[in-house]
Amino acid sequence: MDFIGQGFIKALQLLLSGDKEVYSIALLTIKVSGTATLISLILGVPMGLYFAVARFRGREFMVGAVNAGMGLPPTVVGLWVALFFWRRGPLGFLGLMYTPAAMVIAQTIIALPLVAGLTMSAVQQLSPKLRLQILALGASPLQFWWLILHEVRLGVLAAVMAGFGRVIAEVGASMAVGGNVRWYSRVLTTSIVLEVNKGNFSLALALSFILLFISYGVTYWLTVLQQRRRQV
Amino acid sequence: MRGIRSLTILLTVFVIVTLAACGPTTETSEEGSPEPEIKDLILSTTTSTQDSGLLDELIPIFEEQTGYLVKTIAVGTGKALEMASLGEADVLLVHAPEAEKEVEAAGDVINRKLVMHNDFILVGPANDPVGLQELETASEAFEALFENESGFVTRGDDSGTDKMEKGIWADLGLKPNGDWYIDAGSGMADTLKIASEKGAYTLTDRGTYLALRDTLDLEILFEGDPILLNIYHVMQVNPEKFEHINAEGAAAFVDFMVAAETQEIIGEFGVDKFGLPLFFPDAGKEDQYDL
Incomplete structure (x- = not known):
């Protein structure tokens, strides 16, 4: 079990010594997963709000799709995105295969159902009377959505945490559409896989600690935001 | 609306991250x-x-x-x-x-x-239950592995190593299957680890084995036949x-x-x-x- 202790020490050494490659990998990880989380937040929160409140034909189908999408395996997403971005694929002319941009797109697809679905269930936990009350007080449509969003902000933050946690931890999609290209599209999870394959267990362990630091740091910061505003 | 502030802060930070992400991501120097x-x-x-x-x-x-x-x-x-x-x-x-x-x-x-x-080599547990070390040719070695059924891990991933191994079985007219023939469906490093954990044999390229040797309980038990060139x-x-x-x-x-x-x-x-x-x-x- 010395392995774990050694890995932890090595992780600190890598961070403190300012290892250029490790820093660039960690930074790319944050950029790619952060961007994907942001996009899924911008798209997913309105989707979740709308699906929760609106009544329209095919709503149950959409809600079912969102709920099923929460469990979408990253490898499957990677495969589908790759099929589109291959040179001979329908979007091949964009030249996005094996780029960080393709990774952002794949991770957005992974995080979006999670953000939309958790937002939706947060809204549906509100008392149905609240909706009538807001409308009775004469709110405009914009004010209505704004107030609903205000009521479910804790749930939205939880959705963001879940989405970020999922994409920063996934490896299948990043490997498939990013290609794990050194200095270019290598993120923490794909480099951990590579180092395990090379037999560098201590380095792999150190990288996994760095992944945990980042993941915990971001989640902790979001938790502080979430809990600070809580009145009860 | 002060409760919304947390969301606003969140959005701002993510926008900054996004803008940063649009910057150059490569660090290879191409000067000159x-x-x-x-x-x-x-x-x-x-x-x-x-x-x-x-x-x-x-x-x-x-x-x-x-x-x-x-x-x-x-x-x-x-x-x-x-x-x-x-x-x-x-x-x-x-x-x-x-x-x-x-x-x-x-x-x-x-x-x-x-x-x-x-070159490719056959590795396995140090006590060599099949006795590969006494054999002269790769054909003999693979036949012995087939008859003894003492455990062999195959890559099973259609890689070059996998093609080499499957080709040898096919040339000998053997169709390995059963509990002793473990299909890893993995890369070389994972396959070696599985063989090491299970005390089984496997075919590996020398380079990957040497790179991982310290982490494995596997010894080189057969090498040197020209058909095993990689x-x-x-x-x-x-x-x-x-x-x-x-x-x-x-x-x-x-x-x-x-x-x-x-x-x-x-x-x-x-x-x-x-x-x-x-x-x-x-x-x-x-x-x-x-x-």
């Missing part, structure tokens, strides 16, 4: 090197060249000399050849001569050149057959791999770490192998 017309070059190769660390040594030199950005996609040889047949790669570095020749005959790849070799060729995807191929970059990479200076680096790679080279340079020796 010529700027090629198409910069990206997709190299489809086997896991063994990447996992051994050889490409980390060679690719920066090539990028420095030519200004290309090499996107190394390390997959099994089967998938690497498939990528060539689909026109999804520009240049290949792989090790399954028979399969390569088929792809070449189909006109999917051109300019195929011999680069280097190492031969690597470089080749470019046929630009006349597919669109968007970076033909100039691919040709430059083929030339680079067989250049005298590169061959020298290949021959010395691994000596400082393992005391012996992992690969033996072979450029221009096509005649020796009858390929």
